[in-house]
Amino acid sequence: MAARASSKTSESSDKVSVICRALRRAIIEQALEPGAKLPEDALGERFGVSRTIARHALGQLAAEGLVELRRNRIAVVATPSWQEARDAFDIRIELERLVVRQLAGKLTKAQIAELNAHVDAEDRARGGTDAVSIRLATEFHILLAHMTNSPILVRYVSEVAYRCCLTLSLYSRPHSSECAINEHRAIIAALAKGDEVKVMELMHHHLDSVANRALVAPTPQRGRDLLDILAPYADEVTSDRVVKLPKIARRG
Amino acid sequence: MAARASSKTSESSDKVSVICRALRRAIIEQALEPGAKLPEDALGERFGVSRTIARHALGQLAAEGLVELRRNRIAVVATPSWQEARDAFDIRIELERLVVRQLAGKLTKAQIAELNAHVDAEDRARGGTDAVSIRLATEFHILLAHMTNSPILVRYVSEVAYRCCLTLSLYSRPHSSECAINEHRAIIAALAKGDEVKVMELMHHHLDSVANRALVAPTPQRGRDLLDILAPYADEVTSDRVVKLPKIARRG
DNA sequence: CGGCATCAAATTGCATGCAATTGGAGCGCC
DNA sequence: GGCGCTCCAATTGCATGCAATTTGATGCCG
Numbered sequence: 074m075a076a077r078a079s080s081k082t083s084e085s086s087d088k089v090s091v092i093c094r095a096l097r098r099a100i101i102e103q104a105l106e107p108g109a110k111l112p113e114d115a116l117g118e119r120f121g122v123s124r125t126i127a128r129h130a131l132g133q134l135a136a137e138g139l140v141e142l143r144r145n146r147i148a149v150v151a152t153p154s155w156q157e158a159r160d161a162f163d164i165r166i167e168l169e170r171l172v173v174r175q176l177a178g179k180l181t182k183a184q185i186a187e188l189n190a191h192v193d194a195e196d197r198a199r200g201g202t203d204a205v206s207i208r209l210a211t212e213f214h215i216l217l218a219h220m221t222n223s224p225i226l227v228r229y230v231s232e233v234a235y236r237c238c239l240t241l242s243l244y245s246r247p248h249s250s251e252c253a254i255n256e257h258r259a260i261i262a263a264l265a266k267g268d269e270v271k272v273m274e275l276m277h278h279h280l281d282s283v284a285n286r287a288l289v290a291p292t293p294q295r296g297r298d299l300l301d302i303l304a305p306y307a308d309e310v311t312s313d314r315v316v317k318l319p320k321i322a323r324r325g
Numbered sequence: 326m327a328a329r330a331s332s333k334t335s336e337s338s339d340k341v342s343v344i345c346r347a348l349r350r351a352i353i354e355q356a357l358e359p360g361a362k363l364p365e366d367a368l369g370e371r372f373g374v375s376r377t378i379a380r381h382a383l384g385q386l387a388a389e390g391l392v393e394l395r396r397n398r399i400a401v402v403a404t405p406s407w408q409e410a411r412d413a414f415d416i417r418i419e420l421e422r423l424v425v426r427q428l429a430g431k432l433t434k435a436q437i438a439e440l441n442a443h444v445d446a447e448d449r450a451r452g453g454t455d456a457v458s459i460r461l462a463t464e465f466h467i468l469l470a471h472m473t474n475s476p477i478l479v480r481y482v483s484e485v486a487y488r489c490c491l492t493l494s495l496y497s498r499p500h501s502s503e504c505a506i507n508e509h510r511a512i513i514a515a516l517a518k519g520d521e522v523k524v525m526e527l528m529h530h531h532l533d534s535v536a537n538r539a540l541v542a543p544t545p546q547r548g549r550d551l552l553d554i555l556a557p558y559a560d561e562v563t564s565d566r567v568v569k570l571p572k573i574a575r576r577g
Numbered sequence: 578c579g580g581c582a583t584c585a586a587a588t589t590g591c592a593t594g595c596a597a598t599t600g601g602a603g604c605g606c607c
Numbered sequence: 608g609g610c611g612c613t614c615c616a617a618t619t620g621c622a623t624g625c626a627a628t629t630t631g632a633t634g635c636c637g
Contacts, residue, residue, distance in 0.1 A: 087396075088620085088621080089384075112587090112588070112589090113588075113589070114587090114588075114589095117622095122621080122622085123621060123622045123623070124588095124589085124622085124623090125377065125620095125621065125622065125623090126620090126621070126622090128381075128589085128590090129380075129381060129384055132341075132381055132384055132385060133384060133385075133388055136385055136388035136389065137388065138477065138480070144339075144589085144590085144628090145588080145589055145590075145627080145628050145629060146588085146589080146628095146629075146630095147587095147588070147589085147629095148589095156475075157475070157476065157477060160475040160476075160477050160478060161477050163423065164420065164423065164477060164478060164481060167419045167420065167422070167423050168416065168419065168420075170419070171415065171416065171419050223408075223409070223412040224409065224412075225390065225409060225412050225413050225416060225485075225488070226412060226416060228390070229416060229481060229485075233477075233481075236477070340590085340591080364617085364618070364619090365618075365619070366617090366618075366619095369592095374591080374592085375591060375592045375593070376592085376593090376618095376619085377590095377591065377592065377593090378590090378591070378592090380619085380620090396598090396619085396620085397597080397598050397599060397618080397619055397620075398598095398599075398600095398618085398619080399599095399617095399618070399619085400619095
């Protein structure tokens with residue numbers, strides 16, 4: 074079932090990648106909320122490895138933008154600012170438009186069946202927890218990326234999709250994923266029909282509406298706590314660019 | 326001058342990031358060719374750190390796709406297949422179109438001056454070695470990405486640009502970067518004028534022609550040696566997907 | 578009662594050491 | 608002479624240990 078999720082790219086040794094996968098999944102299922110602490114000792118003990126390995130795994134996840142690593146401080150699950158979340162979605166839209174552009178009209182019957190099966194699974198999961206729904210919805214997009222047979226595209230789509238998941242737990246309200254499922258079905262249909270322009274539009278609209286459902290207001294009023302609310306500001310201070318380059322109006 | 330290149334995102338500790346930056350630079354300047362071995366001991370000794378740190382750095386670079394890490398084997402500089410190179414360029418085109426779309430008409434005079442200064446530097450470097458020209462050309466694109474003020478975009482553009490550099494040393498012939506410089510100037514002009522559509526076209530065309538100059542033939546006849554020529558095949562075997570999903574015609 | 582210095586526990590940063598795996602040289606066999 | 612086998616040096620995989628830094632708690636002083 075979940076065998077395909079391995080990805081393998083850039084995953085060094087087994088123990089490290091096991092931890093990475095576990096943490097990634099915990100994060101996208103929101104078992105680990107943004108800001109959650111990830112001490113090396115605790116991880117190592119939990120996964121039965123030494124701190125060295127846990128540390129290495131954290132490094133990988135930091136490279137993917139899922140955790141934040143500050144020197145001499147406990148690693149935490151990343152807390153993207155609202156603007157970063159918006160940026161992630163913008164990038165995701167372009168990447169996934171590329172995915173469906175490459176895929177339109179080129180899918181085999183078996184692949185279309187696999188996609189439909191996945192959406193069926195999403196449908197069945199509607200009664201269950203949000204966590205599973207979100208994970209399945211994300212995996213649908215990653216499954217699409219896989220079908221391009223382009224490891225690089227898979228990597229980037231996966232990463233940015235995970236990041237977008239992260240922001241859902243931060244800024245979105247309880248979530249209703251029904252419409253998303255229908256949109257997935259529409260995308261499959263357009264892919265099968267081979268309508269390149271149409272499917273790109275559909276994907277664009279789909280992701281845009283997911284983003285808009287999620288990023289309701291630029292101020293994360295219901296952010297987890299002060300730390301999260303303050304995160305964007307801290308970010309600005311951290312960014313080494315704002316001093317030199319006068320900030321431009323973003324996304325006019 | 327090069328201060329801006331720090332990026333900071335996902336770079337954990339200092340020693341690790343120093344090694345990463347050094348290796349990245351060595352790779353894009355083609356001092357380290359694809360396939361070059363990177364033993365942990367040697368790196369550690371060279372940079373005055375322990376193997377643990379060198380290993381961690383290699384892990385980061387592997388996450389960026391610049392080095393390949395196979396279990397119990399010496400790490401090597403990544404050797405992208407021709408198809409992967411083409412994919413990288415396709416992704417890069419979309420990402421950089423996004424960059425200039427966000428930037429069109431929003432740059433300050435200071436920023437435009439900075440861009441022009443950079444291209445002047447590229448011009449001056451024309452007499453020098455190819456290595457410096459390539460590095461400067463790449464840094465121009467990264468500089469643009471920085472000006473979006475979007476760390477995520479910076480990260481992805483940087484990564485994919487580095488990957489594209491990698492492929493230049495594999496598949497491209499000696500290289501003449503003059504036209505590229507003019508194209509850079511044209512992009513700056515269009516950005517200043519604020520012509521969003523035009524600048525996106527320019528960037529698209531620019532990157533496409535760079536790709537076409539580089540990826541002359543789908544068969545890397547002049548590839549470094551057997552190992553490189555065989556890389557794509559090895560890749561196919563490695564990929565865990567080909568068995569289940571019948572391969573679709575790529576980029577028809 | 579609130580602010581500040583001091584100190585101990587917790588945690589990371591990094592090097593070292595040992596076991597396991599690999600690559601290849603040398604050697605015997607066909 | 609070519610092919611396969613065995614064994615050893617080289618290298619990675621990982622755990623542990625020690626020094627340095629941060630956290631936050633306690634107690635002191637205003």
